[in-house]
């Protein structure tokens with residue numbers, strides 16, 4: 001499939017399933033006004049995360065990599081009334097923008113933005129587990145550590161999802177340490193004996209694993 005067809009199909013899925021409302025558009029405008037990097041999920045990837053939340057019957061979710069809270073709003077909207085999203089961000093500027101996003105979306109009481117390096121935050125968050133879903137979307141070099149934490153802290157049947165499994169196609173011909181880290185991560189999640197896993201070829205690729213019982 002050529003790039004044009006792929007992008008037309010992405011638009012087709014977006015029209016069917018992932019139209020942004022005013023709040024989601026506002027978040028992206030705020031992210032741009034604050035000069036945050038434009039590396040959030042695409043709308044149809046946000047919708048995919050909602051689908052995984054529903055599929056897992058998730059109530060307690062951890063997101064690693066908040067940015068402006070765009071994906072967090074997609075996820076939190078799919079949670080039941082007593083659901084909770086813990087989202088981890090090391091940049092205080094990003095965390096501040098994200099808190100405003102969750103307030104704007106009316107989700108502030110459902111979402112906790114935890115500021116600091118994710119590895120340290122995860123250590124402390126373990127006491128709140130087990131969790132139903134862990135979404136990894138941060139520094140690629142730490143993906144193996146995040147995966148290990150997820151396996152230790154997910155309930156059986158819980159789901160771990162990791163964004164950028166394809167690295168824009170560079171997974172086939174890695175150019176950077178981050179590409180090589182993703183290659184190693186994809187192999188680790190594919191071969192992990194405690195996971196039933198797959199890469200969903202949607203957007204930039206979502207590696208997904210279900211924690212075995």
Ligand SMILES: C[S@@+](CC[C@H](N)C(=O)[O-])C[C@H]1O[C@@H](n2cnc3c(N)ncnc32)[C@H](O)[C@@H]1O
Nearest residue numbers: 040041065067070071089090117118137138139
């Ligand atoms: C790709 S962006 C997240 C995008 C977000 N999930 C979305 O779709 O809206 C990655 C974020 O992870 C944060 N980050 C990177 N390394 C981190 C770490 N070690 N601990 C916590 N946050 C980290 C970055 O500051 C950045 O905001």
